[in-house]
Amino acid sequence: MSELIAHIDMDAFFAQIEKLDNPDLKDHPVIVGGDSQRGVVSTACYLAREHGVHSAMPIKQARQLCPEGIYLPVRTDRYRDISSRLKKILQSLSPTIEMVCLDEAYLDISNIYKRWGSAEKFGLEISKQICEKLELTCSVGIGPDKLIAKLASDSCKPDGLKLVENNLREGFLKELPIEKMLGIGDKSVEQFKKLKINTIWDLSQIDTVKLKKTIGLRAVLLQRRVLGIEQNKIIDSNSTKSISNEETFERDIFELKQIKQILFRLTEKVSGRLRQKGLEARTVTIKIRRGDFSTLTRTFSGSSPVDITDKFWRAVKLLIEDFELDSRGVRLLGVELSNLQKAGNQQKLFSSKDHDRAQKLDQLIDQLNSEYGDRTIIRGRSLPDVD
Numbered sequence: 001m002s003e004l005i006a007h008i009d010m011d012a013f014f015a016q017i018e019k020l021d022n023p024d025l026k027d028h029p030v031i032v033g034g035d036s037q038r039g040v041v042s043t044a045c046y047l048a049r050e051h052g053v054h055s056a057m058p059i060k061q062a063r064q065l066c067p068e069g070i071y072l073p074v075r076t077d078r079y080r081d082i083s084s085r086l087k088k089i090l091q092s093l094s095p096t097i098e099m100v101c102l103d104e105a106y107l108d109i110s111n112i113y114k115r116w117g118s119a120e121k122f123g124l125e126i127s128k129q130i131c132e133k134l135e136l137t138c139s140v141g142i143g144p145d146k147l148i149a150k151l152a153s154d155s156c157k158p159d160g161l162k163l164v165e166n167n168l169r170e171g172f173l174k175e176l177p178i179e180k181m182l183g184i185g186d187k188s189v190e191q192f193k194k195l196k197i198n199t200i201w202d203l204s205q206i207d208t209v210k211l212k213k214t215i216g217l218r219a220v221l222l223q224r225r226v227l228g229i230e231q232n233k234i235i236d237s238n239s240t241k242s243i244s245n246e247e248t249f250e251r252d253i254f255e256l257k258q259i260k261q262i263l264f265r266l267t268e269k270v271s272g273r274l275r276q277k278g279l280e281a282r283t284v285t286i287k288i289r290r291g292d293f294s295t296l297t298r299t300f301s302g303s304s305p306v307d308i309t310d311k312f313w314r315a316v317k318l319l320i321e322d323f324e325l326d327s328r329g330v331r332l333l334g335v336e337l338s339n340l341q342k343a344g345n346q347q348k349l350f351s352s353k354d355h356d357r358a359q360k361l362d363q364l365i366d367q368l369n370s371e372y373g374d375r376t377i378i379r380g381r382s383l384p385d386v387d
């Protein structure tokens with residue numbers, strides 16, 4: 001019947017792996033992160049968290065709070081290796097999975113959980129297999145969409161399982177402070193509080209026009225997400241039904257302007273490839289990985305598929321509207337187009353002067369780029385003056 005999504009999140013992933021590899025560390029507060037370049041905590045184990053240490057905190061501050069802590073460098077290759085084993089386990093459990101980052105994934109369990117008797121039993125099976133095969137613990141949240149699943153797993157960490165069925169959505173979201181809402185930063189929280197939005201549920205109850213005026217279009221998306229009207233679909237990590245491009249930077253980026261320039265360039269690239277394949281896309285996803293490896297993905301789906309760079313760029317701009325840069329910086333950016341179909345079917349819906357002009361411009365740029373190489377022609381916005 002209705003959809004059921006599981007969110008799997010490894011508990012203090014990097015720190016757990018360090019303890020697995022060196023059992024002597026088991027009863028010590030372990031803090032991973034803070035090589036000389038990136039001076040922030042990537043992961044703190046739960047013992048370290050008791051001292052007030054958390055990810056994204058400057059290592060210097062962590063050392064003051066927890067001088068007896070064991071501070072270790074990030075071993076990305078090792079974590080990646082375990083992550084790919086995690087992915088295999090999850091793939092064996094569900095045909096549709098989305099790895100969000102090394103230690104987090106969404107599984108579509110709608111049609112398969114019954115094999116285990118109930119959604120809870122299936123959730124326990126996931127934890128059990130991960131625990132047996134990787135010797136690591138995780139938390140599992142299950143809900144009718146990604147938002148609820150993720151909030152559920154957050155609320156039962158570590159080593160927990162929580163199921164929130166759709167009829168319990170309201171009660172669950174009324175208990176969660178607005179700070180816990182996904183995809184909003186401190187600034188937005190402040191603005192929400194001024195509007196007396198204190199819990200996540202409050203967000204859905206406020207007048208939409210008022211909300212739009214104060215916070216902009218993205219707040220409306222958030223509101224719809226809280227109500228479950230606007231859902232982030234699972235982006236199948238195995239599917240070729242998407243076109244994406246991402247860039248990892250040698251040095252973390254700390255400038256919003258630069259982030260926008262790169263996102264625009266990526267948007268141009270993927271939409272160029274989309275047109276080359278004769279396809280249109282309805283969904284745009286951006287991926288932002290911070291300096292501490294935490295990863296944010298945001299998705300927007302339009303009402304009809306398009307193939308025009310400018311339309312995708314508008315969606316990307318909407319998705320980064322309230323993104324807040326902090327001391328972690330950004331180490332990777334990505335843009336993905338999905339929900340693809342053959343071009344030409346929906347064209348008439350968009351027929352307007354602007355659309356035609358945008359399309360002609362795209363065609364011209366594509367043509368020149370294919371004749372003279374990828375970066376021959378770039379739009380003004382890829383140049384340093386993007387707003």
Ligand SMILES: [Mg+2]
Pocket residue numbers: 009010011012013103104
């Ligand atoms: Mg985690």
